[in-house]
Amino acid sequence: MWLSSVFLKTLRDYRIAILGWGIGMGLVVVSPMASVAALVTTPQARQQLVSIAATFAWNADPVAVDTIGGYATFKIGIFMFLICVWPLLAGSRMLRGEEDRGSLDVLLSLPRPRLNVALEKLAAMWTALLVMGLLIGLLAFAGGKKFGGDFDLAGALFFGLNLALVCAVFGGLALLISQFTQERGPAAGWTAGLLLVFIVLDMVHRVVANGEWISRLSPIYYYNLSKPLVPSYGVNAGAMVVLLALAAIVSAAAVWLFVRRDVGGTVPLPRWLRLPERQASRALPVGDWSLRSVYTRSMGMIALPTFWWTLGIAGFAGWMVYVVQLMEARLSSLLSSSPAFTALIKNLGGSDVGINAGFLSAMFVFLPLLLMAFAVTQVSSWSADEQDGRLELVLAAPQARASVLLGRFAALATATVAIGVVTLLASAVAAAAAGLSLNGGNLAAATLGMIPLGLLIAAIGYLASGWLRTAAETGLLSFVLAGWFFLSFIGPELKLPDATLRLSAFYYYGTPLLHGLQLTSELGVLAVAALALGLGTLRFARKDIGV
Amino acid sequence: MTAIIEVDNLTKSYGSKRGIAGVSFQVQEGEVFGFLGPNGAGKTTTIRTLMALIRADSGTATIAGLDCWKQSLEIKRLVGYMPGEPALDPNLTGGQILEYFAHLRGGVDQAYLKQLIERFELDTSRKFRQYSTGNKRKVVLIQAFMHRPRLLILDEPTSGLDPLNQQEFDHMVIEARDEGRTVFLSSHVLSEVEKTCTRVGIIRDGSLVRIGDVAEVKAIKRYEITITFANPVPAETFKSLAGVADVETLDHGHAVRLAMQGSADAVIKAAAHYSVVSLTSYEPSLEDIFLRYYEDDVAPAKEVQSVAK
Numbered sequence: 001m002w003l004s005s006v007f008l009k010t011l012r013d014y015r016i017a018i019l020g021w022g023i024g025m026g027l028v029v030v031s032p033m034a035s036v037a038a039l040v041t042t043p044q045a046r047q048q049l050v051s052i053a054a055t056f057a058w059n060a061d062p063v064a065v066d067t068i069g070g071y072a073t074f075k076i077g078i079f080m081f082l083i084c085v086w087p088l089l090a091g092s093r094m095l096r097g098e099e100d101r102g103s104l105d106v107l108l109s110l111p112r113p114r115l116n117v118a119l120e121k122l123a124a125m126w127t128a129l130l131v132m133g134l135l136i137g138l139l140a141f142a143g144g145k146k147f148g149g150d151f152d153l154a155g156a157l158f159f160g161l162n163l164a165l166v167c168a169v170f171g172g173l174a175l176l177i178s179q180f181t182q183e184r185g186p187a188a189g190w191t192a193g194l195l196l197v198f199i200v201l202d203m204v205h206r207v208v209a210n211g212e213w214i215s216r217l218s219p220i221y222y223y224n225l226s227k228p229l230v231p232s233y234g235v236n237a238g239a240m241v242v243l244l245a246l247a248a249i250v251s252a253a254a255v256w257l258f259v260r261r262d263v264g265g266t267v268p269l270p271r272w273l274r275l276p277e278r279q280a281s282r283a284l285p286v287g288d289w290s291l292r293s294v295y296t297r298s299m300g301m302i303a304l305p306t307f308w309w310t311l312g313i314a315g316f317a318g319w320m321v322y323v324v325q326l327m328e329a330r331l332s333s334l335l336s337s338s339p340a341f342t343a344l345i346k347n348l349g350g351s352d353v354g355i356n357a358g359f360l361s362a363m364f365v366f367l368p369l370l371l372m373a374f375a376v377t378q379v380s381s382w383s384a385d386e387q388d389g390r391l392e393l394v395l396a397a398p399q400a401r402a403s404v405l406l407g408r409f410a411a412l413a414t415a416t417v418a419i420g421v422v423t424l425l426a427s428a429v430a431a432a433a434a435g436l437s438l439n440g441g442n443l444a445a446a447t448l449g450m451i452p453l454g455l456l457i458a459a460i461g462y463l464a465s466g467w468l469r470t471a472a473e474t475g476l477l478s479f480v481l482a483g484w485f486f487l488s489f490i491g492p493e494l495k496l497p498d499a500t501l502r503l504s505a506f507y508y509y510g511t512p513l514l515h516g517l518q519l520t521s522e523l524g525v526l527a528v529a530a531l532a533l534g535l536g537t538l539r540f541a542r543k544d545i546g547v
Numbered sequence: 548m549t550a551i552i553e554v555d556n557l558t559k560s561y562g563s564k565r566g567i568a569g570v571s572f573q574v575q576e577g578e579v580f581g582f583l584g585p586n587g588a589g590k591t592t593t594i595r596t597l598m599a600l601i602r603a604d605s606g607t608a609t610i611a612g613l614d615c616w617k618q619s620l621e622i623k624r625l626v627g628y629m630p631g632e633p634a635l636d637p638n639l640t641g642g643q644i645l646e647y648f649a650h651l652r653g654g655v656d657q658a659y660l661k662q663l664i665e666r667f668e669l670d671t672s673r674k675f676r677q678y679s680t681g682n683k684r685k686v687v688l689i690q691a692f693m694h695r696p697r698l699l700i701l702d703e704p705t706s707g708l709d710p711l712n713q714q715e716f717d718h719m720v721i722e723a724r725d726e727g728r729t730v731f732l733s734s735h736v737l738s739e740v741e742k743t744c745t746r747v748g749i750i751r752d753g754s755l756v757r758i759g760d761v762a763e764v765k766a767i768k769r770y771e772i773t774i775t776f777a778n779p780v781p782a783e784t785f786k787s788l789a790g791v792a793d794v795e796t797l798d799h800g801h802a803v804r805l806a807m808q809g810s811a812d813a814v815i816k817a818a819a820h821y822s823v824v825s826l827t828s829y830e831p832s833l834e835d836i837f838l839r840y841y842e843d844d845v846a847p848a849k850e851v852q853s854v855a856k
Contacts, residue, residue, distance in 0.1 A: 182677070283672070297647060390636060395598075397651040398620055398621075
């Protein structure tokens with residue numbers, strides 16, 4: 001049945017995303033519900049939470065944040081970029097991705113109008129978004145019931161629908177932009193860039209007086225006009241209709257252009273917007289440093305992702321260091337009145353003394369987590385290269401298998417060290433700018449100490465790639481990462497024995513911002529990483545390639 | 548001449564799936580050896596074993612006296628390799644790919660590399676993902692030839708190349724042979740290997756079924772001729788002619804389809820006595836040939852032995 005039409009086949013392709021993204025985003029909505037229930041145990045704590053949320057008002061509307069539904073809405077507003085990732089990827093892949101693979105040629109050779117093919121695919125994406133919205137709504141409703149929310153099922157479902165609509169706008173936008181790009185990657189990149197611009201435009205009216213007319217240019221603004229999880233605020237039907245209309249207009253424009261252009265080609269841009277014609281050439285890039293060895297080539301491949309991840313990790317660290325001083329008074333009050341929050345900070349940060357350092361220490365636990373996530377993406381790329389046959393010719397050159405693997409790993413290690421060093425510099429600069437006094441040695445330990453953890457997960461990934469295919473390997477590493485974080489985050493509250501807590505790599509990272517470098521632990525992590533890398537190299541040297 | 552490739556009783560399976568079983572052959576230094584077989588016969592498995600990309604379950608394979616698995620690094624210095632399904636970094640340009648592999652190999656003559664680029668008229672400024680199938684193969688073909696290797700191992704090298712570039716490829720193979728280098732190329736098209744190869748081996752269902760000079764193997768080559776006449780012609784006219792293996796009457800006697808083996812001279816002369824509307828010749832695929840030639844599934848090993856004697 002699922003292969004009986006383009007619509008059903010496309011929907012079938014989305015089935016894992018529907019479940020994964022729908023449930024995942026649903027849990028993202030539910031988790032702040034759990035935390036707010038624990039946070040607002042006293043009137044003072046409630047007031048402080050409202051006050052802290054107001055600090056972030058530039059980012060998302062802090063409406064009724066002391067309620068379950070209001071706090072979840074506020075948190076989701078902060079994570080809007082994350083929510084829109086799937087639709088922008090799906091929109092850019094829908095037609096352009098198939099053109100990249102050549103599969104659209106075959107599909108369009110069937111006696112079926114091109115318009116129908118595009119509309120069926122579009123309908124499948126919209127259906128997928130609606131089902132995801134439904135899952136998010138149902139999970140939000142269940143969360144509300146569990147933690148004492150005051151919104152009803154209709155409110156929860158409207159919340160899911162509102163999210164689905166804003167996602168449909170960005171999915172349609174990605175589809176439209178992909179009509180102008182030769183590949184799907186730039187379409188996704190341009191849409192992500194526009195998404196950021198729209199998020200910033202939406203912020204304007206919160207920080208600039210009389211700036212509302214600017215924010216009205218952003219779809220995010222219309223999303224924020226409805227807050228169905230806050231019964232006193234409710235649904236703005238007009239805003240939802242605007243979102244629906246925007247999604248329909250950009251999608252219709254994309255389909256209109258698609259049925260008129262060459263398959264595999266792009267919509268011609270006006271002459272003044274076109275890049276200069278590329279001249280055919282027989283030249284060789286003799287001076288290109290990145291082509292000199294497996295290591296330099298790997299550095300060339302990893303440079304751009306490293307730049308973005310550095311920006312994210314170092315930016316997060318610098319921002320936390322900068323704002324912690326500003327939040328000190330409110331945090332102090334919140335900690336004194338909320339045992340749950342105090343316990344949370346203690347578990348993460350290793351101490352409840354010295355508010356600034358304790359809170360920062362808790363936040364800095366996220367740094368190694370992010371660095372390890374970066375390492376997982378790079379290991380996946382290595383595994384995909386082998387699976388897709390891109391290592392075959394490299395291994396047919398007179399290069400030992402071990403040196404190919406180690407060259408690639410060395411590039412990842414270099415990137416990991418670079419991220420650690422830049423994070424240290426960003427944190428030190430932010431501390432100086434905010435007038436915050438932090439122990440320099442401890443700050444260095446907190447930022448550079450995450451490097452061994454990045455190397456550890458990378459080495460484990462290289463070892464696992466000796467047996468597993470890309471998807472399974474990425475899944476396994478993500479599971480390990482989530483498991484380790486859960487052990488360190490929740491484990492102490494569950495009174496898990498120390499031997500169990502030691503299974504998590506975060507245990508060995510410790511709380512360096514408070515207690516300095518745990519040299520023995522870090523060396524131990526490095527030793528395990530070296531062992532995993534050694535075994536991974538041995539396995540790679542003996543395995544069948546691409547089988 | 549000495550053998551540069553020696554394969555003895557090579558076996559490889561993928562779990563429960565067949566790869567190759569007991570494959571044995573030799574390729575002499577300086578010859579152009581064609582490795583023929585239908586799709587899925589085991590050609591690529593054999594080649595990937597020679598290139599140490601996969602490890603044989605049993606048997607031995609040596610190149611220039613070096614063990615293909617244990618001494619693969621030394622072997623790769625001698626070999627230029629072209630995989631059947633080339634996959635390269637899609638974001639690199641053709642020029643960057645060639646420069647990268649030149650660095651990995653070391654000692655590549657840049658002047659010769661540029662000469663190859665000119666010869667194939669390759670635009671080196673395009674990204675690999677933007678190339679057509681034929682241009683992708685040109686990039687991989689150039690990287691296989693660029694260091695003037697002693698042995699070229701080419702897996703279906705002309706697949707996707709246009710006739711002009713196929714011709715250029717044939718010239719390059721002949722030049723390599725004339726310079727004393729060895730070429731081992733796989734194909735599933737018999738007529739393709741006829742042009743350049745001195746000897747061929749035929750693999751089917753993972754086993755080598757025949758090995759010998761091209762002329763010997765040509766004996767199994769069949770083709771079909773369909774002749775359409777203005778008026779009906781009796782089939783008996785062609786049945787006893789030299790080269791005709793089978794005759795089928797079509798369109799109420801207005802056409803005949805002849806299964807041919809060998810020269811068509813007698814058929815053309817016989818047809819000339821009648822008013823011919825059209826004449827088409829069709830070369831069946833190797834699979835078709837095998838289906839006919841080996842339709843009773845003759846034990847392959849026996850046949851190899853008989854040729855080897």
